[in-house]
Amino acid sequence: MKKLIFIFVLISLAFLAIFISSSKKDEEIKIAFVGALTGKYSVLGNAMVNGILLAFEEINYEIDGRKIAFVLKDDKQDEDLNKNIINNLIANNTKIVIGNVTSSMSKVSMSIINNYDDIFMISASSASNEFSKKDDNFFRVHVANNAQRFDSFTNYVIKNNFKKIYGIYDPYNETYAKDYLINFEKSLVSKGENKLLTYEKTDINLDLLVDNIKKKNPDLILICANSVDFARIIQYVRLKGITTPFASAEWARTPSFIENSGKASEGVIFNIDYDEKSSNPNYKEFVNKYVKKYGIPPSMYASKAYELSKIIIEILKVGDETEIKQNLLAKREFEGLQDKIIFDEYGDVIRKYYNFKVINGEFVRVDE
Template identity: 25%
Template sequence: MARDMHRGGRLWACGLAVLLGLAAFSPKEPVRVGFLGGLTERASGFSEDARNGVMLGVEQRNQAGGIEGRRIELIVQDHGDGLARVPAAFQALREARVVAVIGPYSSAVGLEVMPLANAARLLMLSPNVAANALASQDDYMVRIGRTVRQAAQSYAQLLHERGHTRIALARDMGNAVFSTTWSEDFHAAFSALGGAVVAQADFGAEPAVSYEDAVRTMLAAQPDGLLFIGPATDVARLAQQAAKLAAALPMAAVDWAANASLIELGGSAVEGMVFMQTHQRDDDSPRYLAFVSAYEARFGRTPTASAIAAYDATSVLADALARASVRGKADEDPKDAVLQNGPYEGLQQTIRFDRFGDTVRAAYPTVVRNGRFERLPR
């Protein structure tokens, strides 16, 4: 009997050794990263480009070994149009046990989701949210992009340099949090330079205002330029109406609209439209050109500023988690990891966060020329 017990003990030990050996060689738990965007909303092109940037960043990182040997698993959630589905989309990402979320992509959604993220202590790494109210806050939103105020000031400077003194603007009240603040900050900055906002037309809210009526309201004040605050779909249609009614009048639009959908929908009407964008389209650095080549091969389109910022956000998160792991802090709060392990090399700019998770990105003038976005010399 003693011999049987001894043999049983050896079998148990051998079995344990096999199990431990299998565990040692079993795949590591993936790092789950969430994406939150409006993939079925009116301005879906912006979020689609961002999702593509994140997807490419994740795929390339996994090909390079992931995060310290752990594969990244991307969980995509569409919050739809408006705000009604935002809480459910956020909760779905929580239930998927993501370590952080890349997104959202509008100020309205950012303000809606922020209390949820703070309560859950879940990092939101947003490439694009720009609301002034989300800056300089000790919260769980870390922003890659500029604030509304910084963007509006850069547009005021650009239009002033181009000789404009009387600007009429149209703003999308479907995203009133963004558009209202943007127009107010632009008005203040443009006025300080000696210019004037001579007309303002609102669209995108009830009661509905047609694009033609909005443009006629703008033109009635006899401006020397038009400025559109809205997504690509709306800006394209506003530009078409403006081209019919005042073909020679210069136009500008917020960088929110600067994606492939604008040119596809707007056609010749958007030729000459100017923007201030946070990436250099004439960048010939090997790293940027490699990204552009990979993006075009993967998605069949040229990357926009939204795609680039989303790709940068993915790199920031992966680098932060990897650096924390190397420092022996693999379980560090992702927010702390991002804030304490920088700076980070983006595709075109070095990314440095302050203690609130805010950063500043340089902006460059861009023009639509021959159906393409090109760098505009200043």
């Protein structure tokens, strides 16, 4: 009798396991992109969406029998709207968020997400050092603005004898943009160089900006802003006869920057962890797929969004979406499009940076 009961229990447990497994496969994996899809930051957001969609289409929006339900949410760079979006996603039981486009909006999202242990957020662009060394559920495939990240950039600046540097940043994404200038300056000072002459904002009256630049007489103008604002500023400054070289954060390094600024873009220096002329076979294959689908070459942000989507897919094959952080940290090292992506215990990555200059309307890699 006891033996029959034992067999019955085993059979019941087996059926229960099959039922649970079957039920799990019927459930959708809910993934949301939250970021700027309209307005001046949409150049980044729409490129990221292109990369994400390409990655999910390759697996037909399905992982181990479970369908991926993917939604797009435009935060419009609006703090209150962004809060509502995140709260609604949580109420809808969404466990994976890709975003935001700007560090300022990522900060808003994480102020809510940090209250939940089972929600994971990963970004292709948020680089503020404010997120570094925090044991939370926010990961990035984009390098943080720490002083070490600027080594190759400041070496280039020193080698080219740029001593007086005029800083400009976007106050509407201050969490990233001002942080960029601060940590660039830290790297520079650590090598015995001077601090920046000033920290100016992109929303300053342009005639006043021109007057200030003439008074300060810098050797180099370093700007951290989106491609639209940078194009507007450099065109006006050049129109007023100022020939001071410009350097820029990777944020503005998009094809649209050269299109919008025209000849004014010539000579602009960028320091970036992305080379569109990379010979890596993974990257070449991705570019071919991207061009075939969208008819244009991918930007850095499309590429990084594709990379993080591939990482999500790989980790979801190991466990469900509530375990994504621990499963990702258990592996840590992933094959990227151009190099390996290695996460530290806080979800930050280290990648190699290169210096580029706009020459004849193209981004050309230059030596330190």
